[in-house]
Amino acid sequence: MALALFWVPGVSFAAGKQVINIAYLTQNRVQPPQWLWFDVFAKEAGLAGAELAISDNNTTGKFTGQQFELKKFIVPAEANTVDVFNKDINGKFQFVVVNLPPQQVLQIADAAANKPVLLFDAGTIDDALRNAQCRRNVLHMLPDRAMRADALAQYLTKKRWQKWFLVTGPSPEDALFTEALKRSAKRLNxxxxxxxxxxxxxxxxxxxxxxxxxxxxxxxxDVLVVADEQGEFGDYFQYRTWSPRPVIGTQGLIATAWHQTHEQWGAIQIQNRFKDMAGRWMQEADYGAYLAARAIGEAATRTQSGDLAKIKDYLLSDKFALQGYKGNPLSFRSWDGQLRQPVLLAAARSMVAVAPIEGFLHPKTELDTLGHDQPETACHYEEKHEN
Known part of the structure; x- marks a missing residue:
């Protein structure tokens, strides 16, 4: 009787364990000229989060017969990430955590379109990647600009700070955040x-x-709302405005996926574990990469499989629930691949609130009051999954 052998990229067996290989692709960051000398600049922000998640995956894997391996691909700043992806990753790994700018994420997604590859976007916040420029082979880990703007607007609604003075910076990213803020302002009157x-x-x-x-x-x-994603001027509005008004947006009170002052729901434990491992506090990019690798681990554990189709189906199902240390379990929106999650509202040295704010209701989950709900989405790839 003939024995049929099948090779699955990124999955192997060693010492009786199922080994699931995860690629991590990023590019060395160059410190921007406006970076303040007293802020920590992590050249490879994100990697430590993925490494911590792999450790957590393998703690569970000891009991489930699974082992997770992280293969790092750190591209020099002057090199081409798509070339590295095509040469070393495409078709060789099923699961790829990508910590790159939006345009590079799209290029890599298109390069992998006909391969058995699922990308986990750990770094972008662009609304377009979840809407008109969405790709069926990409899942997004961090809250996008629309989710952040909605979180801020919900809090301002609660405080009854309804009259906004909106200041926009010169960068294209500032314009994108301004667009998200205007959308939120219109939604909440x-x-x-x-x-x-x-x-x-x-x-x-x-x-x-x-x-x-x-x-x-x-x-x-009532409130000065700043869109300054590069950090060039926003901090200098605080305590200097003509009238005494709070500052929110990209400076002052900010909306973020993660913050060093967050300690509820077990967050203090992961904060300390990360600090012990990396020697610094966890940043948003670290949190995004952590969630990506943990999502793979959670789905592999629940399905007892390393198969891409089974894991993707589980990730996009109603059964999937990921611990994100923010109270509510996290899950993916099947219509755009966005990880639905609470958004932290924080000042420099204090947590202020967690959105969605109490009182904002939704027929399925209050988390979908943040960002683009299914009726609003401009992502129209053919859906395989039920919502």
Missing amino acids: MKLVVEKKWQHTYESRGTAQAEVPVFTQVDDY
């Missing part, structure tokens, strides 16, 4: 009293004491 663009240069922040009061001498408003 907020009023944009004033909208301005910050035109001053990076060097001008040394004279912020003089410029900001003049810039903010406008009609009455």
Whole structure:
């Protein structure tokens, strides 16, 4: 009788254990010129989160006969990540954690379109990647701009701070966040009293004491909302506005997937474990990579399989629930691949609130009050999964 042998990329057996290989692809980051000297710049932010998740996966794997291995591909800043993906990863790994800018994620997703590969986007927050530019082979781990803007708007609704002064920076990313903020303002009946663009240069922040009061001498408003994703000027609005008003957005009160001040729901344990391992506090990129590798581990454990189709089906099913240390279990939206999750609202040294804010209701889950719900989505790839 003939024995048929099948090779599955990324899955093997060793010492009686099923070995599941996960590729981690990133590119060395260059410190931006506006980075403040006292902030920690983690050149390879994200990797430590994936490594911690692999350790957690293998703790469970000891009892389930599974072993998880992380293969790291760290591309030099001047090299081409798509070339590295095609040469070393595409078709050789079923599960790939990608920590790269949006355009590179799309290029890699398209390169892998006809391969048995599932990408876990651990770093982007672009709404477009979850909407018109969505790809069926990509799952997104971090909350996008729409989810963040909705989280802030919910909190401002609770506080009855409904009159906004919106300030937008010069970068394309600032414009994208402004678009998300305007969407949220419209959804929750907020009023944009004033909208301005910050035109001053990076060097001008040394004279912020003089410029900001003049810039903010406008009609009455409740809160100053800043879109400055590069961190070039937003911090200098606090305590310098003409009228005494709180600052929220990308500076002041921020919406984030993770924050070093978060300690509820077991978060303090993972914060300390990460700090002991990496020598620094967990950043958003670390959290995104952690969730990606843990999602693979959770699905592999529950299905007792390393098969891509079985794991993907489970990830997108109603059965999947991932511990994210934020109270609610996390799960994927089948219509766009976004991981639904609470969003933390934090100041520099304190947690302020966790969205969704109490009182915002939804027929399926309150987590879907954040971001693009299924009726709103512009992601129209043919769906295989029930919602």
